[in-house]
Amino acid sequence: MFWVYVMENPQGRFYSGHTDDLSRRVANHNRTDKTAGKFTRQHGPWALAWSEAHPTRALAMSSRKANQAHEVAPLDARGSAQR
Secondary structure: EEEEEEEEHHHHOEEEEEOOOOHHHHHHHHOOOOOHHHHHHHHHHHHEEEEEEEEEEEHHHHHHHHHHHHHOOEEEOOOOOOO
16 A cells, blocks of 8 residues: 655644555654755654555655645645635
8 A cells, every 4th residue: 555645844844655564654754863854854754644545656646746736835724725
């Protein structure tokens, strides 16, 4: 199983990605040592805001690309982009 996810930090910034181990990936984004990604390390802590399961990595990557427009626009209470 592969996951597409969106995380949010306390400043309202979003980060999206895909992974085959969602809990491990969320934990890695919240690491504070030098081995974690620079952007997520400097702008955390991160909380999982949304995730969706897919049977293949290819489908997960396609879904992430299709949903990237939502990262630019703020989401309303229903999870729809406010334009």
